[in-house]
Amino acid sequence: MTAPLLDIRGLTKAYPGVVANDDVSFAISPGQVHALLGENGAGKSTLVKMIYGLVKPDTGTMALNGALYTPAEPRAARAQGVAMVFQHFSLFEALSVAENIALGMENPPAPRALSAQIREVSQAYGLPLDPDSLVGDLSAGERQRVEIIRCLLQDPRLLIMDEPTSVLTPQEVEILFDTLRKLSDEGTAILYISHKLEEIRTLCDAATILRGGKVVGACDPKTTSAAEMAEMMVGKSLAVPAREAGEPGPTLLSVTNLTLPAATAFGTSLRDIAFDLRAGEILGIGGVAGNGQDELLSVLSGERATAPGTIALDSADVSRAPPETRRAAGLLAAPEERLGHAAAPEMSLTENALLTGKTRKSLAKSGFVSWGQTRAFAEGIIARFDVRTPGPGTPARALSGGNQQKFVIGREILQDPRVLVVNQPTWGVDASAAAAIRQALLDLAQGGAGVIVISQDLDELLEISDRFCALNQGRLSAPRPARGLSMEEIGLMLGGAQATAAAAQTSDKTRVAAQTSDETRVAAR
Amino acid sequence: MITLEKRPAPSNAWAIATPILAVLLTMLFGGAMFAALAGLDPDLTMAFDTGEIGRLQLIQGQTAHLFGSATETIRVIFWDPLFHERFAGFSRPQLLVKAGPLILIAIGLSLGFRAGIWNIGAEGQYIMGALFGAAFGLAFYPSENVLIFPGMVLAGLLGGFLWAMIPALLKTRFNTNEILVSLLLVYVAEAILASAATSWLRNPDGQGFPGSRNLSRHPGTDNPELFAGTGMHWGVLAAFIAVIAATVLFQKHTLGYQIKLAGQATRAARFAGVSPARMVILCLGISGALAGAAGLFEVSGPQSQITIDFNVGYGFTAIIVAFLGRLNPIGILLAGLLMGLTYIGGELAQIILQVPAPAIQAFQGMLLFFLLALDVLSNYRIRVGKAVPA
Numbered sequence: 001m002t003a004p005l006l007d008i009r010g011l012t013k014a015y016p017g018v019v020a021n022d023d024v025s026f027a028i029s030p031g032q033v034h035a036l037l038g039e040n041g042a043g044k045s046t047l048v049k050m051i052y053g054l055v056k057p058d059t060g061t062m063a064l065n066g067a068l069y070t071p072a073e074p075r076a077a078r079a080q081g082v083a084m085v086f087q088h089f090s091l092f093e094a095l096s097v098a099e100n101i102a103l104g105m106e107n108p109p110a111p112r113a114l115s116a117q118i119r120e121v122s123q124a125y126g127l128p129l130d131p132d133s134l135v136g137d138l139s140a141g142e143r144q145r146v147e148i149i150r151c152l153l154q155d156p157r158l159l160i161m162d163e164p165t166s167v168l169t170p171q172e173v174e175i176l177f178d179t180l181r182k183l184s185d186e187g188t189a190i191l192y193i194s195h196k197l198e199e200i201r202t203l204c205d206a207a208t209i210l211r212g213g214k215v216v217g218a219c220d221p222k223t224t225s226a227a228e229m230a231e232m233m234v235g236k237s238l239a240v241p242a243r244e245a246g247e248p249g250p251t252l253l254s255v256t257n258l259t260l261p262a263a264t265a266f267g268t269s270l271r272d273i274a275f276d277l278r279a280g281e282i283l284g285i286g287g288v289a290g291n292g293q294d295e296l297l298s299v300l301s302g303e304r305a306t307a308p309g310t311i312a313l314d315s316a317d318v319s320r321a322p323p324e325t326r327r328a329a330g331l332l333a334a335p336e337e338r339l340g341h342a343a344a345p346e347m348s349l350t351e352n353a354l355l356t357g358k359t360r361k362s363l364a365k366s367g368f369v370s371w372g373q374t375r376a377f378a379e380g381i382i383a384r385f386d387v388r389t390p391g392p393g394t395p396a397r398a399l400s401g402g403n404q405q406k407f408v409i410g411r412e413i414l415q416d417p418r419v420l421v422v423n424q425p426t427w428g429v430d431a432s433a434a435a436a437i438r439q440a441l442l443d444l445a446q447g448g449a450g451v452i453v454i455s456q457d458l459d460e461l462l463e464i465s466d467r468f469c470a471l472n473q474g475r476l477s478a479p480r481p482a483r484g485l486s487m488e489e490i491g492l493m494l495g496g497a498q499a500t501a502a503a504a505q506t507s508d509k510t511r512v513a514a515q516t517s518d519e520t521r522v523a524a525r
Numbered sequence: 526m527i528t529l530e531k532r533p534a535p536s537n538a539w540a541i542a543t544p545i546l547a548v549l550l551t552m553l554f555g556g557a558m559f560a561a562l563a564g565l566d567p568d569l570t571m572a573f574d575t576g577e578i579g580r581l582q583l584i585q586g587q588t589a590h591l592f593g594s595a596t597e598t599i600r601v602i603f604w605d606p607l608f609h610e611r612f613a614g615f616s617r618p619q620l621l622v623k624a625g626p627l628i629l630i631a632i633g634l635s636l637g638f639r640a641g642i643w644n645i646g647a648e649g650q651y652i653m654g655a656l657f658g659a660a661f662g663l664a665f666y667p668s669e670n671v672l673i674f675p676g677m678v679l680a681g682l683l684g685g686f687l688w689a690m691i692p693a694l695l696k697t698r699f700n701t702n703e704i705l706v707s708l709l710l711v712y713v714a715e716a717i718l719a720s721a722a723t724s725w726l727r728n729p730d731g732q733g734f735p736g737s738r739n740l741s742r743h744p745g746t747d748n749p750e751l752f753a754g755t756g757m758h759w760g761v762l763a764a765f766i767a768v769i770a771a772t773v774l775f776q777k778h779t780l781g782y783q784i785k786l787a788g789q790a791t792r793a794a795r796f797a798g799v800s801p802a803r804m805v806i807l808c809l810g811i812s813g814a815l816a817g818a819a820g821l822f823e824v825s826g827p828q829s830q831i832t833i834d835f836n837v838g839y840g841f842t843a844i845i846v847a848f849l850g851r852l853n854p855i856g857i858l859l860a861g862l863l864m865g866l867t868y869i870g871g872e873l874a875q876i877i878l879q880v881p882a883p884a885i886q887a888f889q890g891m892l893l894f895f896l897l898a899l900d901v902l903s904n905y906r907i908r909v910g911k912a913v914p915a
Contacts, residue, residue, distance in 0.1 A: 303795050323798035335796060344790040346535070354782060355797045364779045371777075398533045 003066060005030045005189045006051070006082075006158055011060035013046050020046035022213040023060070028158065028206075033180060033190045035200040035221060037233055038210035039430035044193050047210070048160050051191070052084045053077035064158075075106070081157035085147045085164060093136035093266050100135055101150045121152050125179045136266045140288050141172035148179070159183065160191045165199060166427075167456060169288055170491040177203055195431065196459070197226035211235055234431055248466070249279030252450040253300075253331070253419045258310040260299060268292040270299065271474045277419060277450040282441065284465030284482060285454045287494055292474040293423055293454050294336065300421045300452070301333035302326040313419065327359045330418030334411075336427065336454075338396075338404040345397035349389065352396050353378035353411060360415040377414070385410035386436065402429040406437065413440050420444060423454040438464050458490055470494045529905040539903040544849060544856070547895035548863070552603075554895075555888045556595030562884055563594035601877055602870030602888070609873070616869045618756030622827050624865030625761035626651075626819040628858055630843035632767040633815030635852040636774075637808035641788040644809055646692065646707030647816040648840025649714035650685035654817020655824035656721055657684025659737055659831050662746035663726065666738065669745035677746065677821055678759075685817015686810050688714065693809035697802040703809065711840070722833045737831035740824060748826035760822025764861070767815060771854040784808065816840055842868075845893045864889070 004027035013021045021043045028034045038044045049055040051062065053071030062069040064080055071077035074084075091100050098115045102108035109117065118131040127145045135143060144164060151159055161180075165173045180190055180203065192204055200207060201221045209217045209232045217232045258273040270292050277283050287293065298304045299311070302323035311319045313331050321329075339345040343352045354374045358364050363374045378392035385406040389399055396404060409425055425441065426434035442464055445451050454471070455461050461468055462482055469479040470493040477493045565587050573583040606616040630647050637644045644650075658681035665673050692706035721727075726737040741747040751757045775781035787794040787804045795801065819839065828835050846864050850856030871885030 301796060302798070322800070323796060327798070333796075337792070340790045341792040341796055344786055344793045346789050347786070351782070354779075355786065355793060358779065358797075367779050368777050369779055369782060395535075 004028060004063075005032075005065060006069070007063040007066075008051075009061050009063075011047065011050060011057045011062070013050060013055060013057050019213050021050070021057070024210070024213070024215055025060075026208045026215060026218065028189045028191060030157070030189055031184050031187045032206055033184050033192055033204045035204040035207035036191060036193045036210065037195075037197075037200065037207055037229060039233055039432075042210040042233070043213040044210055045162070046213075048084065048162065048191065048193065051077070051158075052082060052160060078154055078156075081155070082160070083151035083154055083156035083158070084160040085144065085151055085162065087162040087164075087166065089143050089147055091135045091143055091146060094134065096132050096134055097129060097138075097146050098131040100146055101131075101153065104150050105153070117153060118149055121149050125152065125182055126175060127179055128175075140167035140290055141169065141175075144168070144176075148176075152183075156188060158189045158191065160193070162193045163195070164192075165194065165196060167288060169494045170458070170487050173199070197221075197229050198459075200229070201226060209233055230431065248281045249448060251276045252279050252314060253277040253452075254312045254315075255300075256310060256312075258299065258306055260295060260304065260306055262295070263304070268295055268474045270295050273474075273476045275469065275476060275479055277452060279448050279450055280445055281466045282445045282451045282453060282464050283479060284461035284468045285452060285471050285476070286458055286461050286468060286490065287454075287456070287471035289336075289424075289456055291471050293471060295474070296471065296476075297333055297335055297421055297423045297454065300331065301335070302331075324359055327356065327415075330360075331421075332356065332360075332412045332415060332417035332419070333421040334408050334423065334425065336423035338401065338408055342408040343396040343404065346395055348393045348395055349382065349387075349399075349407060350375045350378045350392040352407070353381065353392070356411060357415060381407055381410040381414055384414060385440070386433070402433055405429050406433055409437050409440070413444055417444070417449055419450045419452070421452040421454070424456065425453060426455075426457065426460060434460075458487070462490075468493075526909075528908050529901065530908050531905055532903075535903050536906075540851065543899040543902055544851065544860070544896060547849075547892060547899050550895045550899075551888065551892045552599050555891055556599050558884065558887065558891075559598035559880060560591040560595040562880065563591070563598075563878075566590040598874055598878060598880060601874045602867055605873055605877075606866055606869040612873055612877075616873060618750075618754055619869045620862065620865050621756035621761045622758070622865075623868045624861040625756075625758070625764045626823055626839045627843050627846045627864055628861035629760060629764040629767055629819040629822075630812075630816045630840060631846040631850065631857045631861060632764070632771045632854060633812030634843055634847045635771065635850070635854070635857060636784055637812050638847055639775075639788045639852050640784040640804050640808050641791070642805055642808045643704045644689065644692070644707050644812045645704050645844065646689070646709075646711045646840070647812060647843055648836060648838065649707070649711035650688045650813040650816035651820035651823075651840045652711075652714040652718050652836050653688040653820070654681040654685035654814075655820030655831065655835065656718060656726070657681055657687075657817065658821030659740060659746075659824050660721075660726060662740060662825065663738060665745070666743070669743075671745070673745045674748070674759075674825070677825060678818060681817045681821025682814040683817070685820065686814040688817070689809040689813020690806070693806045696805050696809075703805070707809075715836070718831070718836070719833050722831050722835075726831050728830075735833055739830045741826055741829035746825055748822050750826075758822060758826045760819060760826060763818060763822065765858075768854045768858045771857075775854065780807075816843075842889070845889065848893065849896055864892075867892070 006028045008027065009025050011021050011024045024047060036044050036047065046055060050057050053074045053076050069080065071080065071082070098111060098118055101118060102111070102114055108114060115131040118129065122129045127149060129142060129145045129149060135146065144167065164176060168176060184190060192200070194200055204221045207219050207221045207229065208215055209229065211233060219229065221229065254276050256274050258270060260270040262269045268291060273296070275283065299306050302321055302325070305320045308319050309317055313326070313329050318326055318329065318331065335341040343355065350371065354363055354369060357377055361377050363370055363377065375392050381387065382389060382392060387403050387407045387410065389403060399407065405428065409422060412420055426437050429437065438460065441451050441453065453461060453465065462485065465482040467479040468482040468485055468490070470477045470490070472494055569583055569586045569590065572578045578586070605612060606620065607613055630651065634644055634647055658677040661680035662673055662677040688710065689707070691710060692703040695701040695706055696703045722737065723735045728736060728738045748758050748760065751759070751762065775785070783794065783799045784804070786797060787799050787801065824831055824835060842864060846857060846860045849864065850858070850860035867889055871888070874880040874885065875882060
């Protein structure tokens with residue numbers, strides 16, 4: 001075995017009330033693709049933040065290429081060849097790709113030289129990207145490429161990637177993996193953080209598993225099954241959501257001919273959307289975020305009104321009905337953005353329970369709120385969905401993301417909806433809680449409700465949906481039975497293949513064009 | 526390095542402590558300002574120049590002099606209005622007279638401020654309420670019917686409400702900025718007030734002097750002192766009722782909840798079914814109506830008539846009161862009383878110590894400044910030393 005590139009020994013980091021990392025040790029060798037596995041709260045983020053110089057460890061040491069490595073800040077980490085692609089992108093939508101990349105550099109070269117460099121790197125690693133396009137016009141996958149190229153321009157020896165595939169279509173994932181393999185062949189080590197075990201099995205050479213801040217195991221993902229890894233992560237075997245197959249009932253929700261222009265410059269227009277949802281059915285809507293998911297939820301929840309006759313609940317037109325009227329009729333929704341949309345961050349859980357529960361739970365009489373009943377409702381959600389919090393008086397923002405999500409989904413499910421629309425129901429939720437949420441959605445459908453699940457997680461959709469359709473650039477494909485759909489078919493439904501191929505072509509063209517113009521310029525001189 | 530670290534939950538202790546700390550800091554810096562205004566003691570300087578006293582004695586003497594003038598001004602502003610043996614008899618009732626309209630207007634404003642709707646033009650709505658109410662009362666002159674005064678109150682509410690509807694409708698229809706529109710309408714209202722005082726509401730028996738008939742000396746249109754020597758008039762009573770109503774609204778009613786929701790998370794409010802346009806109309810309408818009522822109570826009581834410049838800036842000061850009270854009804858009650866105190870104390874300081882009027886305004890400005898600056902402490906804690914990013 002070669003000498004390790006990064007050697008981590010006994011890293012410990014404690015925050016008030018919680019030990020985020022407890023005596024963590026492992027090593028990454030050059031060119032290795034090393035997976036870091038663990039549930040939310042297992043300490044993965046703290047660990048990579050220490051490696052990237054964002055957080056200073058309490059005790060323990062790191063060595064990079066045999067020399068002591070103590071990055072005081074990310075700049076120092078980058079200077080020593082450690083780069084990181086975050087899960088959430090830090091890009092300006094109104095600026096071009098090249099401008100965004102220049103903003104992240106210490107000494108950016110002249111714009112033209114930088115564009116050339118970007119084209120060169122994007123070509124070398126098979127990451128199609130036009131440096132002059134506006135970031136606001138790019139898909140999530142393309143935005144991620146901007147972040148990756150920003151890192152690659154620094155010629156890193158270790159590249160940290162935090163949940164890189166959560167926003168990608170299957171085809172985009174393939175492109176990313178090709179790039180990462182190429183980097184690994186050149187000797188760049190990759191620290192790869194993900195929940196998706198199958199991905200890790202295809203891509204990674206080694207895996208370190210964290211649970212409760214401690215290293216609980218290491219394995220070779222090529223030879224370990226996903227189930228075994230999941231058990232190491234969770235510490236117990238996972239219950240796979242299950243339900244009995246049932247006959248779908250009558251149509252509950254019917255959407256026809258729904259078209260809605262984008263609300264903002266970087267929003268998505270909904271185009272001619274049509275589908276039926278039947279009682280007892282789960283309709284999965286896949287697609288990469290930013291393709292109209294938010295907009296679709298807001299027209300179903302009633303936040304945005306649509307043309308009369310486009311949305312019917314139980315054959316009654318609700319296209320122009322406000323949210324409270326729809327709730328009274330049994331059409332409930334749980335938006336993706338937990339803080340600020342599904343819940344008010346500064347308000348207590350009790351107050352947030354009132355936010356959507358007022359009508360169906362009769363929490364207010366002639367305008368006067370019954371806080372006792374509201375608190376009881378909040379306590380019911382907390383108990384039934386295992387929301388970890390000191391109590392219903394805690395402000396929503398003090399909860400972890402996964403617990404916020406459990407609260408928000410639980411709040412709608414416990415209102416006994418006829419139709420429930422959820423966007424990204426298990427995003428950022430740990431594996432066992434995600435399984436519980438999926439099971440609750442299945443139970444809801446079993447009980448005769450119609451459920452629409454909008455999600456980027458295709459495995460999740462295939463696991464729980466009866467029918468599947470894809471939302472791409474504001475258009476919804478025709479729903480197809482989910483059973484028996486292959487990943488390739490889904491990828492095609494998502495429009496990923498065409499989009500990616502088209503992007504690759506344009507990029508090639510621009511590159512050729514750029515080269516020719518460069519040559520002409522040289523010739524002219 | 527000093528860093529600010531966000532607290533996991535807002536600190537209740539600091540939410541209560543910051544207004545008190547702000548008042549103390551205002552006393553400290555305001556005292557320094559008054560000391561600077563009072564200047565050095567010329568007698569001591571003279572004595573030093575002629576060699577009667579040494580340098581040390583000069584510094585000691587001047588320090589004591591400056592400290593003395595600072596504490597004296599602070600005492601005159603905060604203590605003498607209530608307890609001075611000669612002036613308190615006059616100034617003590619003034620406390621409620623000044624605090625009443627401030628509280629009434631600030632309660633209305635606090636609804637909008639909590640919802641993120643910024644009515645800065647309460648002064649204009651105050652003027653329009655006074656004009657509507659006075660015009661209604663004078664239209665029946667010389668009738669002394671008991672229904673006239675209640676009618677005037679309604680007209681005052683309506684006047685303020687309608688004036689506030691201009692920014693409200695412009696915002697909901699054309700998405701204009703309510704801050705600018707409501708503020709600029711103050712100057713329009715002032716122009717209308719001037720024309721009323723000099724032409725269409727001018728007292729026909731007033732020998733051509735500008736100003737309306739005296740409303741408070743005419744039974745039927747007057748807003749009397751309800752208990753002699755207290756300063757308590759109908760407007761003060763209305764302010765107390767508004768405090769109670771707002772407390773109930775925020776603690777018990779869905780409308781209060783919706784207002785808070787709209788202010789804290791716009792998207793969540795929309796998701797909950799709160800219509801932003803309805804919120805704008807409601808908040809501007811209520812604050813306008815209350816400001817209008819305050820104007821009517823003032824013009825029919827303490828001010829007694831419409832004059833060119835009968836408005837004295839209550840509508841603007843109420844903004845300070847609303848924030849000083851942390852947009853909380855009980856807080857606003859206390860803040861209104863405190864602000865009323867600085868008003869009468871400021872007047873006393875002008876009379877007794879010849880402190881210039883702008884210095885009093887600067888003093889009130891300091892209060893708002895410290896309050897807003899310290900506000901950060903309820904949501905953040907200060908950490909001195911190396912930053913520890915979470």
